[in-house]
Each structure stands twice: as structure tokens, then as C-alpha cells.
Amino acid sequence: MWNLLGLLVSFVLIILLVRLGRRFGLAMLLAAVVLTAFSLEHMPVSEAFSVFKEAVVNLDTIGLAVGVLFIGILANSMKETGEIEGIIGNLRNIMPREGILASIPAVFGLLPVPGGALMSAPMVEEEGKQVNVPKSTRAFLNLWFRHVEFLVFPLAPPLLLLAESAEVGLHWLILIQVPIFLLSVLVGIFLLWREVRKNAQFNENDVNLPDAEESSLLVDFSPIMVSVGLFFLFSYLTPLSFYLALVVSLPVGIAVSFFARKSKKGVYRIIREGISLDLPLAVLGIIIFYNVVYASGLADTLSDIFLGSFLPLPVLILLISFLLGFSMGHNLGAVGISYAILASAISGDLSMIALLYVSSFFGYLISPIHLCVAVTYEYFDPNLTEFYKLYLLPTFVVLFISTIFFAVLG
Numbered sequence: 001m002w003n004l005l006g007l008l009v010s011f012v013l014i015i016l017l018v019r020l021g022r023r024f025g026l027a028m029l030l031a032a033v034v035l036t037a038f039s040l041e042h043m044p045v046s047e048a049f050s051v052f053k054e055a056v057v058n059l060d061t062i063g064l065a066v067g068v069l070f071i072g073i074l075a076n077s078m079k080e081t082g083e084i085e086g087i088i089g090n091l092r093n094i095m096p097r098e099g100i101l102a103s104i105p106a107v108f109g110l111l112p113v114p115g116g117a118l119m120s121a122p123m124v125e126e127e128g129k130q131v132n133v134p135k136s137t138r139a140f141l142n143l144w145f146r147h148v149e150f151l152v153f154p155l156a157p158p159l160l161l162l163a164e165s166a167e168v169g170l171h172w173l174i175l176i177q178v179p180i181f182l183l184s185v186l187v188g189i190f191l192l193w194r195e196v197r198k199n200a201q202f203n204e205n206d207v208n209l210p211d212a213e214e215s216s217l218l219v220d221f222s223p224i225m226v227s228v229g230l231f232f233l234f235s236y237l238t239p240l241s242f243y244l245a246l247v248v249s250l251p252v253g254i255a256v257s258f259f260a261r262k263s264k265k266g267v268y269r270i271i272r273e274g275i276s277l278d279l280p281l282a283v284l285g286i287i288i289f290y291n292v293v294y295a296s297g298l299a300d301t302l303s304d305i306f307l308g309s310f311l312p313l314p315v316l317i318l319l320i321s322f323l324l325g326f327s328m329g330h331n332l333g334a335v336g337i338s339y340a341i342l343a344s345a346i347s348g349d350l351s352m353i354a355l356l357y358v359s360s361f362f363g364y365l366i367s368p369i370h371l372c373v374a375v376t377y378e379y380f381d382p383n384l385t386e387f388y389k390l391y392l393l394p395t396f397v398v399l400f401i402s403t404i405f406f407a408v409l410g
Contacts, residue, residue, distance in 0.1 A: 003296045006038020010289075015327055023278055024330050028285025032292050039296035049101025051295045055288045060164060064287075070156050070250035076274030076343045077254055078223055083262035084108065086220035087124065087265035100194050101127050102189065105146035110153070110224055112166070116370035117146050119378040137195040140186075140390045143376050146367055148184040150360065151177045154228055155246070157279070158335040158355065164243065164344075165339050166353045166406035170235065176354045176409070177293075181404050219260050227253030279332075286336040294339040304344075314407040317342060317352055318359045321398070323361025329370040334360040351409035358402045362395050 010031035015025035036048045055061055078084050084107060091103045101124060108120040114396065121142055128138035150156040152174045161357070164171040230249035234240050240248065258267055265273075320341060325334040338356050339346075346352045364370055366388075377387065 002300065003035070003298050005043055005282070006035045007230075007293070007294075007298055009038065010035045010079040013396060014333070015283055018329060022357035023281060024276060024333060025281025025283070025285040028289050028333060029281065030287040032285065035289065035292050035296065035298075039298070042297045043292075043295050047293075047295065051291045052288055052389045054290045056284065057288070059239050061284065063196070063241060064157070064160065064164075065283045067243055067250060068279040069158070069275065069277075069285060070247065071155060071157070072279065073271055073274035073275050074223060074227065074250060074254050074257065077257040077263075077270050080265055080273075081257055081263045082110045082260050082272045083220040083223065083257060086219060086261070090217040090220070097127060097131055098192055099327040101131070101133075101141050101193055105142045105144075106149060109146040109149050117142055118375040118379060120146060121376060125380065131196050132387070133195050133324065134382070135380045136390055137192075138386050139376050139380040139382045141192060142380070142396070143372060143391070144184075144188045144191075146372065147361075148181060148188065151184065151361065152230060155224075158331045158361070159284070160243065160246065161283075161286070161332060161355065162335050162339060162357050164241065165336070166268040166343070166348065168348070168353060172196075173354060173357070174212050176350055176360065176406075180354075180358055180398065183393075183401060185397050187398055191390070191394060207307065216224075223253040223257035226256045244403055267410075282330070282332055286333050290336050290340045292335070294343075312407070313345060313352065314355060314403055314410065316344070316358045317355050318321070318399070318403050321356045321359035322363035325360040325365075326367045327363075329364060329367040331361055331364040334364055349410055351406040355403065355406040355410075359399065364398045366391055366395050372407070 007278075013034060014024075014027045014031045017030070018024055032052075036043065036051075040048075060351060077391075085105050088100075088104055091107070095103060104123045104127065105117065105120040107115075115397035118236060124138050124142045128141070133141075136367060145167055150159065153159065154170060157172065160170065163173050163350055227249050231245050234248050236246070256273075258270075263270060311319075317338075321334065321338040324338050325331060328337075330335045338360050339353075342356060348355065365373075375386075
């Protein structure tokens with residue numbers, strides 16, 4: 001009973017610290033300590049120390065922490081070398097303006113960094129003005145098309161974490177989520193088309209991106225293609241785990257980024273500015289918390305409680321994962337905690353694992369404490385009611401269809 005109370009106190013502590021602007025990783029570490037203190041009747045102090053130690057020295061934990069560190073460096077190198085501008089500039093030559101409104105945040109979404117929606121916001125703002133769409137629509141497009149690709153993007157840390165934790169092939173998890181990704185894209189395109197047609201007013205003068213060197217789309221996209229290609233190659237053709245494959249492949253992508261384009265800033269400075277310890281700390285905190293949940297017997301206890309309830313398993317997964325994603329505003333943490341709680345009930349069922357990810361993802365997507373939502377709202381300053389009216393409808397439509405889809409598959 002005490003460990004259940006400890007879990008509740010831990011959640012409250014995480015949410016409180018995140019709302020106060022504290023680092024998420026630090027919040028997770030403190031929550032793990034609190035949960036351990038409440039679980040001493042099930043887990044002696046000596047065992048608790050072992051749980052913490054094993055989480056820290058585990059090669060997969062180290063691999064994921066270093067991997068997300070490298071993702072931040074790759075994101076910064078592609079920004080500083082002008083590769084992101086080059087990708088968008090080339091897309092502008094082959095797409096109508098409506099397509100650009102969707103593709104700009106999608107391209108920046110390939111760089112999964114906290115608050116990254118702010119990088120695409122100025123370009124979406126200018127393109128949106130050209131077709132006279134309201135601020136609420138610009139804010140929605142900036143968030144929706146940046147994030148929906150994380151349902152299938154193989155370098156998304158939450159997807160990697162869940163695949164490794166559940167011991168399922170990343171390719172299978174991505175494959176089963178492809179229909180939901182396509183549905184999300186189609187819903188977004190429909191709303192984009194509707195809003196543009198409703199407010200249609202095209203200006204003749206195009207808005208130009210900052211000056212950039214002439215380049216090919218293939219060259220500018222090569223750092224990501226090389227990183228993803230090598231990641232899958234090392235993951236499935238060598239004994240390396242997902243995380244260690246990530247550590248090996250990403251530095252090559254970073255090197256390709258520097259080789260493909262030159263920057264006025266030096267390589268050392270770009271790497272230094274791209275290093276952020278926030279995500280690695282978050283990874284460490286999540287893994288430790290996850291291990292404490294298991295070692296304390298909470299996972300089995302919660303699984304028994306949920307399975308004994310009157311609600312069907314898909315509905316339980318939907319509610320728990322969605323609420324964790326929404327309340328935490330951090331998908332990596334929500335996925336890790338959701339799986340720790342539901343693992344015994346899910347029992348390796350791929351469709352239920354996917355439902356967990358999708359539910360957590362959409363809860364996180366609309367959370368007001370999700371950093372991208374906060375910076376996007378601050379930048380565009382839309383009417384709050386209009387913004388969430390546009391934002392919530394597609395979210396719940398896709399989530400409802402997803403639940404039915406995965407329940408039928410399961």
C-alpha cells in the first residue's frame with residue numbers, strides 16, 4: 001500500500017517540478033528517490049542501491065543517453081551549416097505554398113530537440129501570412145506537422161525507449177503505427193486545405209528564406225539519411241543493441257553534415273553549442289524510475305488492479321498513457337512510466353504496445369506544459385479557444401480511430 005502512495009506522491013512531484021520549470025531529468029531522479037523511500041518494505045536499502053547502480057552502468061542506458069546527446073549535436077550542425085534552409089528552399093521549388101506550410105515544421109521535426117517548434121515558427125508565420133490563415137491555424141500547423149512524424153521516425157527517443165523496453169523490433173513497432181501516421185497526415189492536410197481555402201488570399205511576392213548556398217535536396221538531407229541508414233544496418237546486421245547502434249551511426253551523420261556544407265562557425269563551436277545535458281539526464285532519470293517501479297513490485301500490483309477493473313485493456317492503456325502524456329508534457333517520460341505500469345498486462349502484445357505509444361504521444365502533443373506548445377503559443381499569440389478548438393478535434397478523432405484499430409488487431 002505504501003508503494004502505491006509513493007507512486008502517487010512521485011507523480012505529483014514530477015508534475016510540480018516540471019511546472020516550476022525544473023529540469024525533467026532532475027524531477028525524475030527525485031521522484032525515483034521518493035518512490036524508493038515509500039517502497040522499503042518491498043525493497044531493502046541494499047537492493048535499492050543495486051537498482052540505481054545497475055541502471056546507471058547498463059550499456060543500453062549509456063547508449064541511449066549518449067545517443068540523444070548526439071541527436072542534439074546533429075540538429076545544431078544541420079542548422080548552423082544551412083542544411084535545414086537548403087531542404088526547405090528546395091522543397092519550395094517543387095511544392096505549392098500549402099505544401100510548404102506542412103513541410104517546414106515537418107523538416108524541422110526531423111531534429112527532435114526540446115522546444116524545436118520555435119525553429120520553424122518564423123517561417124510558418126511568414127508563409128501563413130501569404131495565404132492569410134489566422135494565427136490559430138499557423139500555431140496548429142507548426143505543432144501538428146512537426147510532431148506526427150514521431151509516430152514512425154526511427155530516431156525518436158521515446159520510440160527507441162519503448163522498443164527496447166518491450167523487447168520488440170523497432171521496425172515492427174514503426175510498421176504497425178504507419179496507418180495511424182498516414183491518418184494523422186491526411187487529417188492535418190484536410191484541415192490545412194480547409195483553412196487555406198476559407199481564408200484564401202495569395203500575395204504575389206514570395207517570402208524568401210535567408211540567403212543560402214545553392215544545394216541539392218539529396219545533399220542537404222544526407223546527414224539524416226546516413227544516420228538512419230547506418231542505424232538500421234548496425235541494429236539488424238550486427239550484435240549491437242538499438243542504443244549502441246545509435247551511438248555508432250549518429251557521429252557519422254554529424255561528420256557528413258560538416259562535410260556536405262561549410263559554416264562560418266568552427267566545427268568545435270557548433271558541437272559545443274549542440275551539447276545539452278538535459279535529455280541525457282532525463283533518460284537516466286526515466287530508466288532509474290522505471291527500474292524502481294519494477295523492483296518495488298509496483299508493476300505487478302498495478303497490473304493486477306487494472307486487469308481486475310471493469311474496463312477493457314485497450315481503454316485502460318488509452319486512459320493511463322494519455323493522461324500521463326498530458327500531465328507530464330514529456331513523451332519520453334510518459335512512455336517509460338506507462339510501460340513500467342502496464343508491462344505485465346500488455347505481455348508483449350505489439351498492438352497494445354503501439355496503442356500505449358500513440359496514446360501517450362497524443363496526450364503529450366496537446367499538453368499545455370509540452371515545451372513546443374508553450375513556445376508556439378507564445379510566438380503566434382493566437383486566441384486560446386480558437387487554437388485548442390482546432391487542435392483538439394483532430395487529436396481526439398485520430399486517437400479514437402487508433403484505439404479501435406489496435407483493439408481489433410489485438
